[in-house]
Amino acid sequence: MSSELPAISVQDVSKHFRVFAKPADRLKAAVRHRIGGLAKLVPARLLGTEGASEFHALQHVSFHVQKGETIGIIGRNGSGKSTLLQIICGTLTPSGGRVAINGRVAALLELGAGFNPEFTGRENVFMNAALLGLSKAQIEERLDAIFAFADIGDFVDQPVKTYSSGMYVRLAFAVIAHVDADVLVIDEALAVGDAFFTQKCMRFLRAFMERGTVLFVSHDTNAVVNLCTRVVWLDKGRVREIGPAKDVCDSYLEAFYEEQHRASGRSAHAPERSSVVRAIAEGDMRDQRALLVNASKLRNDVELFQFTADAKNFGLGGASIEHVGIEDGTGASLNWVVGGEIVCIRIAVKALQNLQRAIVGFIVRDRLGQNLFGDNTYLTTLNEPFAVAAGESFSVRFGFRMPVLPVGDYSVTVAVADGSQSDHVIHQWLHDAVLLKSHSTSVSTGLIGIPMHEIVLERDTLSEIGAAQ
Known part of the structure; x- marks a missing residue:
């Protein structure tokens, strides 16, 4: 001390x-x-x-x-x-x-x-x-x-x-x-x-x-x-x-939860396992609750705002981020997305000087600036570095399934750099390039929710219980 x-x-x-x-x-x-x-x-x-x-x-x-x-x-x-x-x-x-x-x-x-x-x-x-x-x-x-x-x-x-x-x-x-x-x-x-x-x-x-x-x-x-x-x-x-x-x-x-349970009179004992429920189709990796949730008021509607070109930024200036957009699988720009849907973040960049090993990435943050998820292109180009000549333009697409976001404001921060994961120079880091607003939520627990590929409930038969005893 x-x-x-x-x-x-x-x-x-x-x-x-x-x-x-x-x-x-x-x-x-x-x-x-x-x-x-x-x-x-x-x-x-x-x-x-x-x-x-x-x-x-x-x-x-x-x-x-x-x-x-x-x-x-x-x-x-x-x-x-x-x-x-x-x-x-x-x-x-x-x-x-x-x-x-x-x-x-x-x-x-x-x-x-x-x-x-x-x-x-x-x-x-x-x-x-x-x-x-x-x-x-x-x-x-x-x-x-x-x-x-x-x-x-x-x-x-x-x-x-x-x-x-x-x-x-x-x-x-x-x-x-x-x-x-x-x-x-x-x-x-x-x-x-x-x-x-x-x-x-x-x-x-x-x-x-x-x-x-x-x-x-x-x-x-x-x-x-x-x-x-x-x-x-x-x-x-x-x-x-x-x-x-x-x-x-x-x-x-x-x-807090113990007090809530006492107030509601709930039992502390674990509930019995129910019968097997499989609502997932063979080969279909959608969240099995999607149809029920999306047809109800629980649907996680996320509003998307336009790219903010003059957002606060820093960097050496060897490259410029020209556009950031959230699109569907066909490349069409989106104004809304539902938690659990597949979307793409597209980042358009112009090189203002030669880049030997261009790296582009994004981070999604909540209103308190906590990093929720993100990625970059470094591992994708690990064996074949992506070199760009001065004056050239290029774009990067990150495809993923949108998490379920609790109600609130979120932002997408993007960056372009040159080098490796551990040793690089940042040419432009653009804070809050795109804003997202989640208007409703469904099954999210924690900072974000992820679509479930499978949820199974099983009930033990009486014979199985007897054998176990």
Whole structure:
């Protein structure tokens, strides 16, 4: 463990709130506190204490976050996550314990926090960045970069109260991305906003993780496992478990499902195996549930958007990606696809210099930037390198069966390089070249679902059961 001071130290933190049964009880308590010792001169029936109780939002919470760590905080609604973050950020005072922060903290908490709705976006940027430690000169120097990152156009000079939730998050994230923070605190805010901006935020977040400390709160355990090294699990205001991200998230999900089973009264015993069901035709490798699913509301409809030629990109510039499209087996461009169908991703490239061993690939990512699946041409051309002369154009087609995608936004990132799998130069890497939006889902479990070639249920006969006994 490093000998330097932790970035965040939470020691025995508790937070209690007084809860009143009626608004009148709250008023009485406020008056009683205001007049102090004079309260005993007032009849008890007027300033009674009835109706007041104490809610323990946090109870003796302790943990440390080392510099450079990315820590996740998980827990069900009401477990104390947001309260803890507000205490760490200094917007709420703990009832007991202490929090120590080493470095500048920038936070993206619930929508509306930190911005005055009556002020314009520009005014809020100056106010918010100043609160985060920037001078007026520093803010003015970075203003263009902040507005470019937010990309909300003329709305920067409109009152924030006219913003959509997505526009608010754009501006708020743009500010914290330009204040040279040492610690980032993010509370579910990336759950809103369009796919392009979410991907941009995730790229910034992953780059920040290489040099800074991140406290990440989410109900999405897949995102937590993907981003975080350790996780703090809060349960009813207490720390239930701290440890490696995967271990804690597994325990959290197990506890959640156990509670669901108890609530529904389901038996923990495994169900009996049913009779053999084979719905797959000889030689037909379709998902055997496809006809049933596609005829129902469970069908996984995926909307496809047009190629974005001016998407964010980088590379040496020795080749240019001219087009990316998703097609059917005949080469016709698609606007929609159903999970389980065979599709092709076609990538058109123009060589701007000689390529000795061209490699083209793609990655499909979810809205958090997690790599779901992808491939490249390296192994296909392993024995016969694909050389391209300057000025020549070529295209690559990747054919596959579209996975079943949970509801949400996805993107296809593509790249062209020259070299080998382990030693190559990237000529162009194009983020978010094509967007996909899944409008419905069926049998997907996990980050994506795959079409099943065969599912078999078998029932043991009585004679077989007797013989086994």
